[in-house]
Amino acid sequence: MRQRQAAQGARRAREFEAFVAGAAGRLLHAATLLTAEAPRDNPRARRLLTLALAHTYAHWDGLRGEDPYDRAREYLATRFARGVWHRYGGFGRARRHPAGPLARLTPQERLILVLRLYEGVAEEQAAALLGLPVERVRSICDRATATLLHPPRDPAPAVSGARVAPS
Amino acid sequence: MNRAEREAAVRRIMDRTVPSVPPELYGEAVRRGGRMLRRRRAARCLMWLLLIAASVAFLVWALTVQPWVEPPSDTTPPLTDW
Numbered sequence: 001m002r003q004r005q006a007a008q009g010a011r012r013a014r015e016f017e018a019f020v021a022g023a024a025g026r027l028l029h030a031a032t033l034l035t036a037e038a039p040r041d042n043p044r045a046r047r048l049l050t051l052a053l054a055h056t057y058a059h060w061d062g063l064r065g066e067d068p069y070d071r072a073r074e075y076l077a078t079r080f081a082r083g084v085w086h087r088y089g090g091f092g093r094a095r096r097h098p099a100g101p102l103a104r105l106t107p108q109e110r111l112i113l114v115l116r117l118y119e120g121v122a123e124e125q126a127a128a129l130l131g132l133p134v135e136r137v138r139s140i141c142d143r144a145t146a147t148l149l150h151p152p153r154d155p156a157p158a159v160s161g162a163r164v165a166p167s
Numbered sequence: 168m169n170r171a172e173r174e175a176a177v178r179r180i181m182d183r184t185v186p187s188v189p190p191e192l193y194g195e196a197v198r199r200g201g202r203m204l205r206r207r208r209a210a211r212c213l214m215w216l217l218l219i220a221a222s223v224a225f226l227v228w229a230l231t232v233q234p235w236v237e238p239p240s241d242t243t244p245p246l247t248d249w
Contacts, residue, residue, distance in 0.1 A: 057196060118178065
């Protein structure tokens with residue numbers, strides 16, 4: 001029993017190390033885009049990624065052929081969505097680190113943009129993951145794309161915060 | 168600018184800055200994940216122990232009390248002499 005457990009642990013550690021070596025860079029990039037932090041100074045993104053990887057490690061033996069990358073990405077996205085709910089209660093606080101390329105967008109817009117365009121998740125899957133209708137995901141994605149490509153001259157945080165708050 | 172071009176432009180913006188992975192991240196993830204695993208294993212162990220203890224207690228109680236045996240009647244007088 002103990003021997004089998006040890007062998008399983010060793011196998012898990014080996015496979016997990018290979019997985020982290022391959023996937024950590026891309027996942028950290030996605031997490032940094034989500035938190036809109038600077039690439040050199042991203043403590044929140046690192047914490048998010050550490051939690052997602054720890055979750056993947058703990059569920060490694062129960063994956064049963066499922067892609068661990070999908071699992072980690074799913075956890076990253078849902079954890080970020082939940083964390084936003086707790087952390088960004090106040091208006092305008094999301095723009096504390098205006099360093100990342102997506103800093104102009106709201107957390108929800110960043111989440112959908114990263115899932116759809118950076119990670120290439122299908123609209124239906126992203127909608128199911130976030131519990132939103134597909135049309136809403138599409139419209140948020142379009143709006144975020146427009147905001148990113150044609151930035152408004154004078155972004156007013158209070159107005160955009162008030163517009164996003166009821167969603 | 169059609170949809171595909173817009174999406175490609177956004178992808179270019181997002182791919183511009185690449186953060187480097189800190190080396191301690193793997194160890195930290197394994198430490199946290201291992202702790203989660205150990206906790207889950209301990210919880211499962213505790214649950215089994217509780218289940219076994221409850222079933223043993225039930226068995227002992229049932230064998231001593233024997234609730235399926237009809238209790239002797241003490242309202243009807245004993246039938247004698249007819």
